[in-house]
Amino acid sequence: xxxxxxxxxxxxxxxxxxxxxxxxxxxxxxxxxxxxxxxxxxxxxxxxxxxxxxxxxxxxxxxxxxxxxxxxxxxxxxxxxxxxxxxxxxxxxxxxxxxxxxxxxxxxxxxxxxxxxxxxxxxxxxxxxxxxxxxxxxxxxxxxxxxxxxxxxxxxxxxxxxxxxxxxxxxxxxxxxxxxxxxxxxxxxxxxxxxxxxxxxxxxxxxxxxxxxxxxxxxxxxxxxxxxxxxxxxxxxxxxxxxxxxxxxxxxxxxxxxxxxxxxxxxxxxxxxxxxxxxxxxxxxxxxxxxxxxxxxxxxxxxxxxxxxxxxxxxxxxxxxxxxxxxxxxxxxxxxxxxxxxxxxxxxxxxxxxxxxxxxxxxxxxxxxxxxxxxxxxxxxxxxxxxxxxxxxxxxxxxxxxxxxxxxxxxxxxxxxxxxxxxxxxxxxxxxxxxxxx
Amino acid sequence: xxxxxxxxxxxxxxxxxxxxxxxxxxxxxxxxxxxxxxxxxxxxxxxxxxxxxxxxxxxxxxxxxxxxxxxxxxxxxxxxxxxxxxxxxxxxxxxxxxxxxxxxxxxxxxxxxxxxxxxxxxxxxxxxxxxxxxxxxxxxxxxxxxxxxxxxxxxxxxxxxxxxxxxxxxxxxxxxxxxxxxxxxxxxxxxxxxxxxxxxxxxxxxxxxxxxxxxxxxxxxxxxxxxxxxxxxxxxxxxxxxxxxxxxxxxxxxxxxxxxxxxxxxxxxxxxxxxxxxxxxxxxxxxxxxxxxxxxxxxxxxxxxxxxxxxxxxxxxxxxxxxxxxxxxxxxxxxxxxxxxxxxxxxxxxxxxxxxxxxxxxxxxxxxxxxxxxxxxxxxxxxxxxxxxxxxxxxxxxxxxxxxxxxxxxxxxxxxxxxxxxxxxxxxxxxxxxxxxx
Numbered sequence: 001x002x003x004x005x006x007x008x009x010x011x012x013x014x015x016x017x018x019x020x021x022x023x024x025x026x027x028x029x030x031x032x033x034x035x036x037x038x039x040x041x042x043x044x045x046x047x048x049x050x051x052x053x054x055x056x057x058x059x060x061x062x063x064x065x066x067x068x069x070x071x072x073x074x075x076x077x078x079x080x081x082x083x084x085x086x087x088x089x090x091x092x093x094x095x096x097x098x099x100x101x102x103x104x105x106x107x108x109x110x111x112x113x114x115x116x117x118x119x120x121x122x123x124x125x126x127x128x129x130x131x132x133x134x135x136x137x138x139x140x141x142x143x144x145x146x147x148x149x150x151x152x153x154x155x156x157x158x159x160x161x162x163x164x165x166x167x168x169x170x171x172x173x174x175x176x177x178x179x180x181x182x183x184x185x186x187x188x189x190x191x192x193x194x195x196x197x198x199x200x201x202x203x204x205x206x207x208x209x210x211x212x213x214x215x216x217x218x219x220x221x222x223x224x225x226x227x228x229x230x231x232x233x234x235x236x237x238x239x240x241x242x243x244x245x246x247x248x249x250x251x252x253x254x255x256x257x258x259x260x261x262x263x264x265x266x267x268x269x270x271x272x273x274x275x276x277x278x279x280x281x282x283x284x285x286x287x288x289x290x291x292x293x294x295x296x297x298x299x300x301x302x303x304x305x306x307x308x309x310x311x312x313x314x315x316x317x318x319x320x321x322x323x324x325x326x327x328x329x330x331x332x333x334x335x336x337x338x339x340x341x342x343x344x345x346x347x348x349x350x351x352x353x354x355x356x357x358x359x360x361x362x363x364x365x366x367x368x369x370x371x372x373x374x375x376x377x378x379x380x381x382x383x384x385x386x387x388x389x390x391x392x393x394x395x396x397x398x399x400x401x402x403x404x405x406x407x408x409x410x411x412x413x414x415x416x417x418x419x420x421x422x423x424x425x426x427x428x429x430x431x432x433x434x435x436x437x438x
Numbered sequence: 439x440x441x442x443x444x445x446x447x448x449x450x451x452x453x454x455x456x457x458x459x460x461x462x463x464x465x466x467x468x469x470x471x472x473x474x475x476x477x478x479x480x481x482x483x484x485x486x487x488x489x490x491x492x493x494x495x496x497x498x499x500x501x502x503x504x505x506x507x508x509x510x511x512x513x514x515x516x517x518x519x520x521x522x523x524x525x526x527x528x529x530x531x532x533x534x535x536x537x538x539x540x541x542x543x544x545x546x547x548x549x550x551x552x553x554x555x556x557x558x559x560x561x562x563x564x565x566x567x568x569x570x571x572x573x574x575x576x577x578x579x580x581x582x583x584x585x586x587x588x589x590x591x592x593x594x595x596x597x598x599x600x601x602x603x604x605x606x607x608x609x610x611x612x613x614x615x616x617x618x619x620x621x622x623x624x625x626x627x628x629x630x631x632x633x634x635x636x637x638x639x640x641x642x643x644x645x646x647x648x649x650x651x652x653x654x655x656x657x658x659x660x661x662x663x664x665x666x667x668x669x670x671x672x673x674x675x676x677x678x679x680x681x682x683x684x685x686x687x688x689x690x691x692x693x694x695x696x697x698x699x700x701x702x703x704x705x706x707x708x709x710x711x712x713x714x715x716x717x718x719x720x721x722x723x724x725x726x727x728x729x730x731x732x733x734x735x736x737x738x739x740x741x742x743x744x745x746x747x748x749x750x751x752x753x754x755x756x757x758x759x760x761x762x763x764x765x766x767x768x769x770x771x772x773x774x775x776x777x778x779x780x781x782x783x784x785x786x787x788x789x790x791x792x793x794x795x796x797x798x799x800x801x802x803x804x805x806x807x808x809x810x811x812x813x814x815x816x817x818x819x820x821x822x823x824x825x826x827x828x829x830x831x832x833x834x835x836x837x838x839x840x841x842x843x844x845x846x847x848x849x850x851x852x853x854x855x856x857x858x859x860x861x862x863x864x865x866x867x868x869x870x871x872x873x874x875x876x
Binding site: 045046047048049050051052053054059062063080081082083084085086103104105106108109110111112113114115117118119120121122123125128172173174175176177181185201202204205206207208240241242243244264266267268269270271272274275278287288289290292293294296297298300301302322326327328329330331334358382383386387388389390391392 | 483484485486487488489490491492497500501518519520521522523524541542543544546547548549550551552553555556557558559560561563566610611612613614615619623639640642643644645646678679680681682702704705706707708709710712713716725726727728730731732734735736738739740760764765766767768769772796820821824825826827828829830
């Protein structure tokens with residue numbers, strides 16, 4: 001690109017109509033002139049050839065993505081990660097903020113993904129290393145998206161629980177049990193104090209455990225637990241399946257007594273979730289399979305915060321994400337970024353419940369609460385409840401007891417002296433932790 | 439895990455019923471005992487807690503994923519990529535082959551993804567670095583998938599072209615032109631010798647270029663070009679959009695004269711593609727946005743070959759992938775792995791057309807042909823045709839001329855002496871190449 005061509009891909013935010021642009025924040029590592037690389041980066045994600053041969057025209061003013069800010073943070077002798085690239089050192093590590101005119105594709109999730117983390121992003125000249133760190137949407141874009149139908153408030157209203165975290169429990173063993181065995185376990189967990197008995201994210205509508213039978217029994221178990229405990233409960237049915245079955249499975253599960261449904265967001269596709277959102281009558285809960293494959297490495301891929309935002313605008317009422325602790329291999333700041341993406345102000349979008357999970361048991365509850373500084377979260381043990389040595393009713397009780405301790409400002413060890421379920425959890429899980437499986 | 443527990447996750451292929459298992463090939467980097475890590479890896483992707491508290495049962499024989507082969511390739515003092523992990527050196531770099539009983543979830547793409555590259559894969563104890571390298575399906579699984587309706591043979595029958603590569607051209611400028619301008623360009627390209635005039639993967643059903651008007655005009659342009667050239671042509675309409683619009687947009691485009699449709703596979707979701715496949719009456723062509731975000735790094739994520747296989751079984755008749763050359767930052771062996779995934783024997787699955795693309799122009803055609811050793815591929819220049827200095831008709835002609843040279847065994851420079859379009863392409867693109875945008 002020539003210098004005057006490069007300038008066509010730069011702008012200042014003040015000179016643009018803010019309602020027309022997504023704002024994108026990327027980390028890039030490039031060779032050559034960073035300004036030229038950033039201009040190519042904008043060109044490739046928008047109007048790559050901006051005039052026809054033989055025409056005096058320039059499509060860039062309306063259609064080009066534009067660099068708002070370019071900071072060279074460091075120069076290195078090589079890329080962060082070895083890649084197949086003809087090296088021309090030095091490598092410049094940059095942050096680049098871009099305004100992308102979303103009318104190029106409209107308020108459509110697949111086309112958004114194709115533009116902001118598609119071919120243009122990952123095959124731009126001189127930039128083999130890219131991570132999309134964040135995305136912000138103008139109000140006009142958000143106005144076209146449905147977002148959560150229930151959100152945190154709706155979930156709390158459903159459960160009539162307002163002053164503490166929501167206690168989920170993933171029924172375990174996750175794979176291999178028949179519907180009756182699962183519903184027995186789920187009932188125990190709910191009676192013990194869980195708010196939500198949850199299908200595992202890998203449990204499908206399979207012949208050895210069909211959704212119809214499972215949701216029928218667990219729907220009944222949920223209602224019985226509501227009667228016994230005189231409180232509201234949720235059976236969260238996993239309806240992750242082929243896209244053309246989602247709405248029918250939702251209807252089946254809800255008819256049978258499921259009052260929330262789980263969908264594995266990326267495997268099903270965010271656009272399919274948006275379709276389901278328009279149909280659904282109960283809260284939609286997201287699980288996170290596949291997301292680590294493009295978000296774990298700090299300098300390449302797409303930050304999980306971007307996916308959390310997309311899950312929220314697609315319509316999820318709660319988003320399960322990797323939580324704190326060594327076991328989940330996720331930096332605290334990334335866990336917190338996902339939580340923030342759930343609750344940050346987005347015009348017209350209800351906050352959705354953040355559910356940072358993994359390896360949880362009674363003993364990890366206070367840590368999560370302290371790190372979040374809020375009761376607006378879901379806590380999602382699996383084996384921490386269903387692998388409890390005294391059984392799932394006691395496992396659920398141990399979580400409730402841990403919250404009592406936290407609320408009273410006493411240590412769980414002191415509280416365990418008068419709560420055998422909590423004591424048994426400490427004995428079983430403190431040294432080794434409860435393996436994850438949210 | 440205890441030694442006897444670890445053994446429950448190992449098996450030899452001879453002792454298993456092959457029709458019940460997917461075979462998975464992973465690269466992993468682990469700390470601690472590799473056998474224990476591999477056992478956890480299987481456990482996490484299948485039945486993580488294999489017995490209820492208080493029951494004498496073992497769900498593993500039927501439901502556990504099992505290690506078939508574990509090879510420690512190297513030991514290192516650290517992981518390939520820095521990750522948030524409490525380090526316990528040394529790191530063992532391993533290849534692990536796994537048999538995964540697919541009845542755990544059935545022949546469902548979202549549930550398959552959730553199992554083989556989901557939470558279990560990326561959050562297994564001691565294994566922060568994972569790449570799913572390959573997947574093989576038993577015939578029983580494939581029998582439940584539709585696969586390509588047309589495949590290579592169907593596409594060739596549609597075009598009546600059997601003895602050479604299929605020439606695609608991506609109409610450029612890709613973003614910003616009205617339907618009439620696009621159809622004029624497409625017509626020129628088709629008359630010049632393209633088989634397929636293709637919408638860019640970023641071109642959506644937008645108000646400045648609605649699919650109805652665009653496909654109407656390009657459908658007509660395709661038919662006029664067929665008359666003028668007395669040959670069959672394809673207008674490939676991009677219908678990438680929200681999932682609940684896919685089938686309607688297919689119907690609209692086809693009614694208007696599109697005779698193939700383009701879908702961005704990952705942004706739309708493979709399961710939505712499968713839904714479309716059951717509905718579609720024309721070939722489905724896949725484009726590759728987003729895939730680089732989890733496939734580029736050699737030791738982390740998911741190999742693009744796996745995605746190519748999944749795109750084929752979901753029903754795509756042609757799969758556009760990153761092609762050869764520095765510009766696409768993809769190792770030749772990875773390009774070839776994707777090509778192989780399109781055409782390799784899979785029981786009951788038609789081969790789909792591999793279309794390795796990026797930065798192509800007349801001068802890159804022979805290289806692609808030689809590297810593939812077959813005429814069964816699509817060649818997909820964008821600016822190499824539509825940025826040609828003499829216009830798109832000449833740009834398309836230059837590709838045809840390059841193929842003539844290749845077929846006759848003469849150099850394009852010799853052939854250019856009597857073919858001014860080819861000469862102009864060489865002058866314009868040889869030094870700098872034609873930037874990609876397939």
